[in-house]
Amino acid sequence: MKSLKPIFTLFLALSLTFALNHKWGNIPPLAKFLDPFQGFWKNAESSNTSPELNLNLEGLQGEVSVQFDNQRIPHIFASNNHDLYFVQGFVTARDRLWQMDFQTRFASGRLSEVIGPKALDIDRFQRRMGMTFGAENMMKTMMADPEIAAMMNAYAEGINAYIQTLKPGDYPIEFKILDYEPENWTPLNSALLLKMMSATLASGSDEFYMSNILKKYGAEVMKDLFPDYPYREEPIIPVGTAWNFKPIPSPNAPANANVGTNASIRTKQKEEGIGSNNWAVSGKKTMSGYPILANDPHLDLTLPAIWYQIQLINQEQNVYGVSIPGAPGVIIGFNQKVAWGVTNVGSDVLDWYQIQFKDQSHQSYWYDNKWQATKKRVETIQVRGAKAITDTVYYTHHGPVVYLEDQKPGNFAKAKNIPEGYALRWIAHEGSNDVRTFYLLNKANNYDDYRKALTYYSAPAQNFLFATVDNDIAITPNGYFPLKWKGQGKFLLDGSNPANEWQGRIPADQNPTVKNPARGFVSSANQFSADPTYPYYLHWEFSGYERGKRINDRLSKMSQITVDSMRNLQNDNYSIFAQNVLSVFVSGVNTAKLNNEERKAFNVVSKWNKFYDAKEIGASIFEIWQKLLSKQIWEDEFGDANTPMRYPSRDRTVQLILAEPQSKWFDNIKTPQKEGLNDLLLSSYKLSIDSLTKKYGPMNDKWQWGHVKHSNVPHLAKIAGFGSKTLFNGGSKTSVNALSESNGPSWRMIVALGKEPKAYGVFPGGQSGNPGSFYYDDMLDTWAEGRLNELLYLRSKDQSSERIISTWKITKK
Amino acid sequence: MLFILILFISLIAQFFLPWWVITPIAFALAAWNGQSEKKSFWNGFSAIFILWACMSLFRSLPNENLLANRVAQMLMLPDSDLNWLILVLITGVLGGLVAGTAALAGASFKKGFFRRSR
Numbered sequence: 001m002k003s004l005k006p007i008f009t010l011f012l013a014l015s016l017t018f019a020l021n022h023k024w025g026n027i028p029p030l031a032k033f034l035d036p037f038q039g040f041w042k043n044a045e046s047s048n049t050s051p052e053l054n055l056n057l058e059g060l061q062g063e064v065s066v067q068f069d070n071q072r073i074p075h076i077f078a079s080n081n082h083d084l085y086f087v088q089g090f091v092t093a094r095d096r097l098w099q100m101d102f103q104t105r106f107a108s109g110r111l112s113e114v115i116g117p118k119a120l121d122i123d124r125f126q127r128r129m130g131m132t133f134g135a136e137n138m139m140k141t142m143m144a145d146p147e148i149a150a151m152m153n154a155y156a157e158g159i160n161a162y163i164q165t166l167k168p169g170d171y172p173i174e175f176k177i178l179d180y181e182p183e184n185w186t187p188l189n190s191a192l193l194l195k196m197m198s199a200t201l202a203s204g205s206d207e208f209y210m211s212n213i214l215k216k217y218g219a220e221v222m223k224d225l226f227p228d229y230p231y232r233e234e235p236i237i238p239v240g241t242a243w244n245f246k247p248i249p250s251p252n253a254p255a256n257a258n259v260g261t262n263a264s265i266r267t268k269q270k271e272e273g274i275g276s277n278n279w280a281v282s283g284k285k286t287m288s289g290y291p292i293l294a295n296d297p298h299l300d301l302t303l304p305a306i307w308y309q310i311q312l313i314n315q316e317q318n319v320y321g322v323s324i325p326g327a328p329g330v331i332i333g334f335n336q337k338v339a340w341g342v343t344n345v346g347s348d349v350l351d352w353y354q355i356q357f358k359d360q361s362h363q364s365y366w367y368d369n370k371w372q373a374t375k376k377r378v379e380t381i382q383v384r385g386a387k388a389i390t391d392t393v394y395y396t397h398h399g400p401v402v403y404l405e406d407q408k409p410g411n412f413a414k415a416k417n418i419p420e421g422y423a424l425r426w427i428a429h430e431g432s433n434d435v436r437t438f439y440l441l442n443k444a445n446n447y448d449d450y451r452k453a454l455t456y457y458s459a460p461a462q463n464f465l466f467a468t469v470d471n472d473i474a475i476t477p478n479g480y481f482p483l484k485w486k487g488q489g490k491f492l493l494d495g496s497n498p499a500n501e502w503q504g505r506i507p508a509d510q511n512p513t514v515k516n517p518a519r520g521f522v523s524s525a526n527q528f529s530a531d532p533t534y535p536y537y538l539h540w541e542f543s544g545y546e547r548g549k550r551i552n553d554r555l556s557k558m559s560q561i562t563v564d565s566m567r568n569l570q571n572d573n574y575s576i577f578a579q580n581v582l583s584v585f586v587s588g589v590n591t592a593k594l595n596n597e598e599r600k601a602f603n604v605v606s607k608w609n610k611f612y613d614a615k616e617i618g619a620s621i622f623e624i625w626q627k628l629l630s631k632q633i634w635e636d637e638f639g640d641a642n643t644p645m646r647y648p649s650r651d652r653t654v655q656l657i658l659a660e661p662q663s664k665w666f667d668n669i670k671t672p673q674k675e676g677l678n679d680l681l682l683s684s685y686k687l688s689i690d691s692l693t694k695k696y697g698p699m700n701d702k703w704q705w706g707h708v709k710h711s712n713v714p715h716l717a718k719i720a721g722f723g724s725k726t727l728f729n730g731g732s733k734t735s736v737n738a739l740s741e742s743n744g745p746s747w748r749m750i751v752a753l754g755k756e757p758k759a760y761g762v763f764p765g766g767q768s769g770n771p772g773s774f775y776y777d778d779m780l781d782t783w784a785e786g787r788l789n790e791l792l793y794l795r796s797k798d799q800s801s802e803r804i805i806s807t808w809k810i811t812k813k
Numbered sequence: 814m815l816f817i818l819i820l821f822i823s824l825i826a827q828f829f830l831p832w833w834v835i836t837p838i839a840f841a842l843a844a845w846n847g848q849s850e851k852k853s854f855w856n857g858f859s860a861i862f863i864l865w866a867c868m869s870l871f872r873s874l875p876n877e878n879l880l881a882n883r884v885a886q887m888l889m890l891p892d893s894d895l896n897w898l899i900l901v902l903i904t905g906v907l908g909g910l911v912a913g914t915a916a917l918a919g920a921s922f923k924k925g926f927f928r929r930s931r
Contacts, residue, residue, distance in 0.1 A: 013840060013917070032831070041869045044875075173880070
């Protein structure tokens with residue numbers, strides 16, 4: 001009996017060791033994680049940076065010098081393109097390896113491999129949407145272009161050279177929390193991340209809602225409430241700009257193009273907020289006599305930061321700007337001679353085609369009066385802690401049938417916008433060489449270089465803003481725009497009729513563009529690309545015009561412009577939407593029917609200056625009020641749970657309020673009495689005060705917009721403690737400073753061109769992706785306060801600067 | 814003596830080997846040189862407690878405990894300015910428990926199997 005105790009205690013020690021080395025559900029392997037030698041403590045970066053480092057790397061061709069400035073932004077000096085992109089890959093991986101790995105896994109539907117069965121729905125979704133299919137097509141195009149292939153390969157080699165240097169203790173902390181290892185990088189991963197930009201920016205679709213509305217209310221109401229051009233608009237290409245080309249004919253709409261819908265499908269409404277601003281002013285309007293360019297792309301903000309700042313220098317180029325961690329080159333930036341920026345174009349590049357299969361085998365489908373064969377793509381999903389799963393996706397010539405009848409997971413939010421039994425025709429599936437556009441812009445010298453660069457770009461379509469030191473400014477809503485009849489793809493389409501397909505593309509040189517307009521500036525804020533005189537159809541709806549109008553209003557009045565006046569405009573919280581409707585809101589309320597508390601608040605909102613500043617209580621009241629009003633106007637007609645629909649746009653609602661106050665749409669059809677606009681204004685006002693009071697008590701400082709809005713920057717995988725604190729910030733979706741809860745300016749840049757460019761920029765985060773680094777969120781406060789950092793633009797590697805804190809000499813092994 | 818041996822050998826081994834080497838180290842040393850089971854447990858526990866706590870401090874102080882505070886939030890420790898220190902203690906206790914248990918098992922083996930043969 002004596003010998004049992006030693007065995008028992010040994011068993012206990014071994015079990016404890018094993019248990020603490022194992023990941024249980026969401027809990028990381030505790031002792032492995034807490035081990036101060038190789039666990040998370042090792043990711044705690046010292047505040048001291050070693051000023052010099054010598055590295056030997058296999059695969060490098062010459063010598064490279066990297067200088068890190070006081071925000072840890074790398075300035076890379078190389079003697080050829082290969083080494084430049086190799087080292088870009090190396091340093092980006094040093095700072096962002098986990099982010100790159102995680103986003104690639106997300107894109108390609110490989111999250112289950114590392115986080116287990118709970119990621120299965122999202123993995124299936126990504127695969128069924130054809131993300132990898134699109135990335136593979138992109139690879140074929142890129143690899144056929146020797147320069148771009150070399151660039152992509154060098155970048156991947158650099159990332160892998162960094163991964164080779166790592167021991168498990170050196171892995172980024174998220175690998176330790178989720179308990180997995182980084183894997184080697186391939187150019188396909190870069191393609192996946194580029195295609196993800198299309199998924200983020202160009203995958204919205206309302207077709208299903210629209211088809212339901214058409215069915216329920218008919219063509220008249222459709223035309224009235226969902227018109228193809230808004231009530232108020234200031235298109236990106238100024239009205240009156242001549243179209244200097246001979247358009248090719250657009251196709252005619254076939255009779256019966258649209259199909260009836262089946263009510264079990266649900267669509268997600270396009271989320272406003274994915275937008276951006278950019279503008280450039282000509283030297284005529286600036287103090288220096290040279291153009292100034294500004295850009296702030298709005299995205300769902302995350303930590304690690306979405307962008308990575310970098311300066312790339314060799315004989316061919318000296319470019320500075322932000323890159324996507326995982327893709328070579330600079331996406332938004334400037335060089336000695338030019339600057340450029342982008343905002344999203346909401347053109348319709350995603351359509352749904354109803355597919356009629358021959359039988360349950362799904363091997364053939366009806367098209368052009370014949371049975372055509374589908375292609376089968378079998379997706380194998382590896383699942384951590386469980387058996388691998390296979391999933392078959394059927395591809396028609398349109399694209400993948402994302403979900404067959406009854407195949408959609410019941411309560412999976414992302415799939416709500418997918419109609420069952422429809423094939424997806426999407427620009428993101430095309431082979432494309434978008435990287436070449438940026439490659440050429442990085443080394444562009446003038447307007448002609450810009451025009452040439454744009455021809456290679458496909459998706460997601462962007463408003464490419466451009467300015468040169470020769471005092472040219474230009475903007476081009478640019479990308480692959482399918483040639484469509486007017487309104488094609490507004491509704492679900494019949495996939496059996498060839499006439500319903502995209503009929504080629506709008507010739508690239510006929511994309512809307514304007515150079516040096518008389519008004520002395522160009523701008524965009526996701527509104528309509530052009531007015532209805534543009535001979536092609538791009539989409540029936542774009543983002544609201546409010547930000548664009550505010551930018552144009554202010555720019556038209558400005559002269560002697562400086563960087564600081566541009567910075568002020570980027571941080572402008574004024575709302576044109578409030579300007580349009582606030583006085584009507586206020587005068588419509590019968591104040592006799594308000595109680596004391598409601599009247600006190602009414603006083604505040606009546607006097608509100610229409611700026612969504614953080615301390616404004618009026619902004620909070622108005623914001624909630626207008627939302628509830630919109631709901632009260634439309635919910636009774638368009639809120640049918642059995643036939644999902646969407647509301648008419650904000651623009652149409654404003655028109656209704658201002659120009660059609662007697663409209664029948666104000667009446668709540670679910671009550672016996674007849675309501676008018678003023679009845680709804682009163683009840684929605686009372687309701688908003690009620691909801692604010694319930695949440696924050698009677699009117700007090702907690703009602704300030706900054707508190708109500710609750711802006712913050714969460715961690716990419718929503719790990720608690722790794723996101724930002726709550727920020728007390730102004731801004732709104734209809735203000736130039738479009739910061740909502742956690743969607744907003746992901747990068748603010750202003751470039752003043754001149755003999756030497758002077759540039760400023762900031763993003764909400766930092767260069768490092770390590771939550772244990774001082775450079776993880778060191779720019780956040782500057783960003784939140786609406787300030788900018790001067791960007792250090794080095795001319796040569798021997799140029800001395802106080803801001804350089806560390807220098808790497810990298811030689812080949 | 815057992816305390817010092819476990820501490821130093823683990824310190825060196827942990828630079829090259831995964832954290833769980835503390836289990837065989839504490840076990841083997843206690844089986845070779847341990848006194849009572851109770852004493853061995855406390856020798857193992859305190860050796861790794863001190864090693865891990867000191868090493869965490871060595872990593873965390875130059876970091877101004879930035880990461881420790883974030884990880885404390887992730888592990889949902891109650892909000893406090895001393896969270897990082899609590900995390901240091903948790904780290905020490907966890908490592909200590911493993912090493913202590915392994916040393917106890919070692920001492921138990923020594924008593925049960927090895928003593929008679931000496």
